[in-house]
Amino acid sequence: MVGETRSFAGQLLPFASGSYPTARTGRERLQLRFPAAALIIGWAFMESxxxxxxxxxxxxxxxxxxxxxxxxxxxxxxxxxxxxxxxxxxxxxxxxxxxxxxxxxxxxxxxxxxxxxxxxxxxxxxxxxxxxxxxxxxxxxxxxxxxxxxxxxx
Structure with a gap:
């Protein structure tokens, strides 16, 4: 089954049920898996x-x-x-x-x-x-x- 999620930047990303879109960094994986949490703690993702x-x-x-x-x-x-x-x-x-x-x-x-x-x-x-x-x-x-x-x- 195909689902979708939103990235931290708000883009709609499709993914197969039970898996997540590929992400290169841990930060990207966190943003893809837990977009709401990423928004809540977005300051942690801000580039210095x-x-x-x-x-x-x-x-x-x-x-x-x-x-x-x-x-x-x-x-x-x-x-x-x-x-x-x-x-x-x-x-x-x-x-x-x-x-x-x-x-x-x-x-x-x-x-x-x-x-x-x-x-x-x-x-x-x-x-x-x-x-x-x-x-x-x-x-x-x-x-x-x-x-x-x-x-x-x-």
């Missing part, structure tokens, strides 16, 4: 913020290759917010992650400086971010790396 960031950074690294690490390194070396303690080399990865997708809108070094400044305003606020001129040296290095990346893609 750290996991989401890791997944997003992995996607950026796949899309941009070494450019992600180059931009993060440029920011770390310049250390515009003064948070470089020499051991926290991943400190500027979130900013690199929001700068990279916006570089397509840039056609000059000044555009890159504006983008970097806007992202630092977002991440650190106006008091910490300071003026856009502070980001000109960083922008020049990022622009050069961006141009190199684009030449390799062509």
């Amino acid at each position: 913020e750290r996991d989401i960031l890791r997944r997003e950074r992995a996607a950026l690294r796949q899309r941009y290759g070494d450019l992600f690490d180059v931009v993060a390194s440029i920011l770390f070396d310049a250390d515009p917010i003064e948070i470089n303690y020499e051991t926290n080399t991943d400190e500027y990865e979130p900013e690199a992650g929001t700068i990279l997708p916006r570089l397509n809108e840039a056609s000059t070094v000044d555009d890159v400086a504006r983008i970097v400044h806007e992202e630092f305003l977002h991440w650190f606020g106006a008091d910490e971010a300071d003026a856009v001129q502070k980001y000109q040296p960083v922008a020049a290095r990022i622009w050069e790396a961006w141009q190199t990346f684009n030449r390799r893609q062509s």
Whole structure:
């Protein structure tokens, strides 16, 4: 006999009586076998913020290759917010992650400086971010790396 159940996401899933749809992980099996319980304790299934960031950074690294690490390194070396303690080399990865997708809108070094400044305003606020001129040296290095990346893609 064929029955059906709802997955955690609400999709209707058919299954043979006495068996359950195949699931790859224990979490998926629990969601399929006990959908109501999964809803009640849904918070336990929520992806952590750290996991989401890791997944997003992995996607950026796949899309941009070494450019992600180059931009993060440029920011770390310049250390515009003064948070470089020499051991926290991943400190500027979130900013690199929001700068990279916006570089397509840039056609000059000044555009890159504006983008970097806007992202630092977002991440650190106006008091910490300071003026856009502070980001000109960083922008020049990022622009050069961006141009190199684009030449390799062509």
